[in-house]
Amino acid sequence: MADSRPAGAPTVLRVVLGKRLHDLREKAGLSYEEAGRALDVTHATVRRMEKAEVGLKIPYVEKLLRVYGVTDPAETDAFLALVREANKPGWWHRFRDVLPDWFSAFVSLEQEANLIRAYEPHYVPGLLQTEDYARAVLRAGMPHAREADVERAVAVRRERQALLTRDRPPLLWVVMDETVLRRPIGGPDVMRAQIDRLIEAAELPQVRLQFMPFAAGPHPAMYGPFHIFRFPLQELPDIAYAENLVGASYFDQRDDVSSFLEALDRMCAQAAPAHTTKAILGGIRKEI
Template sequence: MPGIEPLQPSRKPTLTPATGASPTALRLVLGAQLRRMRGEAGITPEVAADRIRCSTAKISRMETGHSPCKERDAADLLELYGVTDPARTAEFIDLVRKAGQRGWWRTYADVLPDWFEPLVGLEEAAASIRTYEGHYVPGLLQTADYAYAVVRSGHALESEEITRRRVELRLRRQQLLQRRDAPKLWVLLDEAVLMRPTGGTRVMREQLAHLLEMTELPHVIVQVAPFEVTAHTSPGNGITYLRFAVEGLPDVAYIEHLTNATSVNKQESTDEYRWILDSLSAQSPSPAASRDLLWEALKRYGGGGPVV
């Protein structure tokens, strides 16, 4: 069975994360910094909220990276927390400014739900992405026609233009896999996905051929989780687990539901989801054996050839 990289001990966050992080990732880093500095200063959320004239709920959202932080608020909070070094304050404010920038995905705001936007931003900053899907091929590995079929199945009454925009967004996300510093993508695919002819025979045949082609990339791994495995170990919903090469940014588990999603970054929660993925991976065929299963599925849809 394939080996799974062990959990690494968390590192003490530093003020400056690696360059190139997405605005979404920077908000998480800055939030963690604000929470740490507030704790070290012995300041309660109520006192912090009073200082910048907001609710404690907003302080919580800022510290978890779910709400942006204004430059003026950041300066006031740093002063409250005892940060008096002008250079350190200026450095932090610069990060606040960068975290407030618009990511490329904001161009698709008309088709990008608020609950899905964080995942797109975090994908851009991830060093590794592990995902389990029980219904469809993950968006990062979908062909255009397969993506169209998936989108239409969930948004049948939408206009063709909106559908096209949704598919375009999905394909744009895939560009991160072509970067020189592309993240490692490890996919656990429920066997049911191979049996479900999404989009019809031709679309499914092309999708499976694309999956096989993508597994030839050194940073893309696909494992097929058989029915006998998922019958006993299955999260029920899709899970995406992201790890980052950014100081101060914890692992994030993103769990999809029917009409929304939940993201968690506390270690006691992310460890649980990582354990589920580890367990599924350890019980499933190896990546090489999974390629054979993909070839067998491709042949059932009228494609295939010699296994390479």
């Protein structure tokens, strides 16, 4: 089922711990109502904890672990340590003045994924943008924003990009439409610098770039951009993300995500092979 993330978007770790609490409750054979009575709260509170819709309170979690039959002190201490970690705000929290909650969830997923796949028909994805290109894109998308807010949003992109150079970075595999390279954003100098950045990125072992040429004709994802995240954590399924003008939807049901994966797999087969990307970029740079 698709849903827009509520205010106070959870960190990925909080989602994982919620799923673990769900599994422990079911293993203990307890209902939401029974777990709620143990805490002297409503069953809805227990459900929201498991769905990561609220923060995890240490006393609640500690008592639930006892009720669910977790008797090993070391196991309890380890779980509670993860709860404390999950309740810490991510680095993006300090940008909450310019970062909507629905996109905070995206950044959290991005930071924890070991594979990020995407289709982008309009512009270079944020992880690969130069600052000047990002500034031009943000000004177009935030026409009424103060200059200071635009600069704060550029800083968010800069912070996000650090994940590509960290130890054990995720694999980033992006299919971009030829439109991305043909649409002038920020002027010729900005576009040339942006193409240079893409050429550099294409040389990184953790980045795979493909372009969908106009000549390829129609393809399965002409309806709009999307991302797919895959995680090393077994509790987390693949998650697909689709954005619109006023928010975003996240999909974690197998059938929904499979539709996105199938479309992207077909597009990767239809797009120009990754080994031709640098030549494509170099040719277009000469035309600017």
